[in-house]
Each structure stands twice: as structure tokens, then as C-alpha cells.
Amino acid sequence: AVHSILVDRWNKNNTPLHCLAHTLNPNYYSEQWLIEDPTQVPPRKDNEINQEKMHEEILPSLGKSNKVNLKYADFVSKIGAFRDFDSIENRYAMDPKAWWLLHGSCAPMLQTIALRLLSQPSSSSCARRNWSTDSFVHSMRRNKIAPKPAEDLVFIHSNLRLLSRKSPQYAQGETRMWNIGGDTFDTFEDVGVLEIANLSLD
Template sequence: MMRSFTQKREMLRPGKTRFATAFLTLSRFHKQKANLRKMFTSEEWTNSRFAKETRGKQAAQTMLQESFWKNILFALKVSGPLVKVLRVVDNEDKPDMPYIYEAMDRAKEAIAKSFDDESKYEKIFEIIDERWNVQLHRPLHAAGYYLNPAFFYSNESIREDNEVIEGLYACIERLVPTVEVQDKLSKELSFYKNSEGLFGKQICIRGRNQLSPVEWWSQFGTGTPNLQKFVMKICSLTCSSSGCERNWSIFEHVSISILLVILSIN
């Protein structure tokens, strides 16, 4: 019966994990809202045996409650941007280390823009920040963000972001073995920050958004060899399959916490 009202569309859409499956299924429910409500108010439903069963009555009551659909929309507004972060992490086409930090910031901005009242998402941010800071946020992510020319030159606030800069220098101290090389690398950073040497050439400037960070540094970082070697180590990193599985699992916990918040709000 349902398939006849939804143009043969199934509601369950399997994903890589339970979190992805839940999001995709909620999205399908949202798209089919009018058709599902139409089904539960149709004569076909009323005359069916399902309408007389306890579970059928509960399903009809749920589908006709406006609060149910409001909760679905709330969950989609919150989960949608997080799914995009997971797609960055799970991408096998290019190294994702230079993109994760910015992707998470963009996700939080998208969530905030979806609501007109900060109180509606502040608890959600607490859940996200707790998971992000404890399990996903590492100096490597901050360093990759800083050394991605597409982000660095288009967002001047990066240069004043203490968290990002601390992450960068933590990586330098950890990955660069000698003090002498660390000092050389620190001096070379000024060429990058001030667009000096090759970094100031128009072809290099155009390449900021045309090339991947690895390609960009490979072509234009020859004047800063110590920095180039360091950047290539970081920007070439990608998540392993096991790492992606852990990330999906982490956000599954986030989704459960979000649902609890929804219930408390409504």
C-alpha cells in the first residue's frame, strides 16, 4: 500500500553505517511527507486490516502528528552538515587532511544558519564539540587547514587563530627532528604568509584554488624546501578505512545524543 502512495519508493535507505542509514531514511520520510499523510487518511487505509491493529493505529497517529515532522526536520538540519563532513573523511580520491578542519567549521556554521534561535542548537554544539575535541580534533587537522592555500589566503582570520597556530607548531616540533631545521622552517613560513618569492607569482596565486594542496606545494614550494617537505608529509595524509569506520561510529553516538536533545526540546 505504501509503495502505491510513494511512487514505489522505499522508506528505508541503507548506508555505510546505522548513522548514515538513519539520516537517509529520515530524508526520504521528509520528502514523502505529503504522500504518507495522504495514505493514512485514505479510504484504502481505513478499510485495511492494518488500521484496526494496535501498531497500525500507532503508526497513523505518529504520521499525523505535526510534532513528528518537526522533529524529523530538526534532525535533518543538524545531521545533514555532519554527513558532509563524513563524506570528506571517507573520500578516497584525494588526501583529506587539509580539508577536515574547515569542513567541521563549515558544518557548524550551516547548522547555526538553519535556526533563528541559538538556544535551539547550543546543546547540539556541546555534543559536537565534545566529540570533536576528544576524538577527532588533532594538531594535524589544524596544520593541514593552515597549510591549505585555498583556505589560508581566502580567510585572514586563520593567521590570528591561536588554536590553528598552536596545532601547526605542535606538528613542527613533533615531525621535524632537529632544532636547526625547525628554525629554517619557521623562517620559510614568512614567505608563505606574505606571498613572497614564487608564492607571489600570478600563476601560483591562480593555482591556490585550481590545484590540490599537495600539487600546489609540489610545484611552487621549491623556494622553501624545508617547509615544502614538511607540508607534503601533512597534506598527503588520508584516513585509513579503519579510521573512517571509527569516525562513522563517533558520529553515530552524536546522532543518538541529538535525538535525546530533540526529545527534551519538544
């Protein structure tokens, strides 16, 4: 059961853009991350991930692609403009997007690509929640509602739910488990591993 859950999660995230984002995450090239587990390798040494190159949709010009690939080589090898001590030390300590904002100015095209890719959500759960709310608002009984009122109702419904999380009652009763496997994993208390895994699947 656990293996099938892990395989399902991997298959969902094993897309070209996700793989490319993985290779541009500075955390995965830091010494601290690599020594956490001896089986971990930097993305450049993972053939299954590193096979994804800069796509034509992102870099339509071959000249641009060559320039970005050269900067990418500097980034993964920690040479050139990326050999700075702070740049190397911050790879593990900083948020990946913050790292690129601070240390990526020497490679503006690669920086732009990294920020775009690292900003993508790793899960479709947020969109699915939105679609679920939309189907609740725009039901068979209310199928003549105009798009703008429907959008407003979805907005109100979603934000009322977010505001309700601040109430003390939210952490009690049945609603206590609603956030498990959502956008963040705040607590795993009293929850089994398989239960978390199943709830976190999109």
C-alpha cells in the first residue's frame, strides 16, 4: 500500500517542469542536504531528473538556451559567479526563491526561469478545492447564474472558510482534521502515516 502511494505521488510530480524546477533548487546541491542521507545525490547526477532540458516553450532561441545552459553549469558546479561563499552557504539555509533573488542576478535569464518554476505549486489540491467550491455554487439548481456572481460567491465562500480557521472552535471537533494533507503539514499528531499519505494525494 505504501509503495503504491509513493509511486502514485512520483508519477504525478514527475513532469518536465517539476523535474526542471527540482534541478534549479539550490537546496539540493548543498553539502548539508547531501549528508542528511547517504543515498541522496544532487539533481545533476540523477539521470531520471536531469534528462529534462530547457524547453523550447521557455527558451525559444537556441542562442539563449546556450547561454542559460552555461550559467546552469556554473550553478550546479558552484563556479564562476556562483562560487561566492555566501552563495554556497545560503543554498541550504534560504528559501530557494529567496536564494535566487539574492544570488541569481549574475544569470538573469536563469534567475527568471528558476523563479517562475519554483513558484509553481507542487500539488493541485488548491485548484481542486476551488473546483469543488465552484461545483457547490454553480449547481444544477443554480445553473443560470452568471459567471461574475458565481466567481464572487466562490471567493466569499473560500475566504470565509479561511477566516474560520482563526476561530478557537476550528481546532476542535470534526474540523480538527480538515487541514491534514492540505497546503501545509502543520501537525501529524494522532494521525497515522498511511492516513496522511492517502489524504495528501490529489
